[in-house]
Amino acid sequence: MSTSFPRSSQHHYWRWTDLIRMDGRASRYQWWLVTAISYASMYLLLIPTVNTSTESPSAPVRFAEPVSTQPPIWVGILIVSFFALCFSLILAVSVRRLHDRNKSGWWVLLYFVPVIG
Numbered sequence: 001m002s003t004s005f006p007r008s009s010q011h012h013y014w015r016w017t018d019l020i021r022m023d024g025r026a027s028r029y030q031w032w033l034v035t036a037i038s039y040a041s042m043y044l045l046l047i048p049t050v051n052t053s054t055e056s057p058s059a060p061v062r063f064a065e066p067v068s069t070q071p072p073i074w075v076g077i078l079i080v081s082f083f084a085l086c087f088s089l090i091l092a093v094s095v096r097r098l099h100d101r102n103k104s105g106w107w108v109l110l111y112f113v114p115v116i117g
Contacts, residue, residue, distance in 0.1 A: 018096075019089050022105060026096035034093040038086040045079060 018024070019034065095105035 020092055022092050022095045022100070024096055025100040026093050027100065028097075031093050034089055038090050042083060042086050046083060091101045 018026075018030070029097050056058050072109075080092050091108060091111075
């Protein structure tokens with residue numbers, strides 16, 4: 001006697017290894033989940049790196065040594081590598097979503113054409 005999940009539970013079940021595969025199919029749930037989490041995490045990662053100086057231009061001039069507000073180089077490398085990871089995940093799930101729509105995965109290249117994509 002085998003135990004099986006109800007159909008509704010199987011619809012939302014997927015493995016973490018499915019994130020990087022370009023073959024197979026992806027449901028709308030998988031596409032939205034990966035895309036939303038990737039964009040939200042990229043946005044939240046960028047918030048601390050943006051210069052949020054609230055000093056007004058009419059503030060008195062200070063003659064102290066300037067303080068560097070740039071983050072260290074390893075922070076930039078970390079951010080770029082995280083963005084590359086998120087981009088590859090979105091690309092992979094988009095290709096699988098196109099396969100689910102019976103389209104070729106090469107259609108994802110339209111993302112790179114500014115007017116059409």
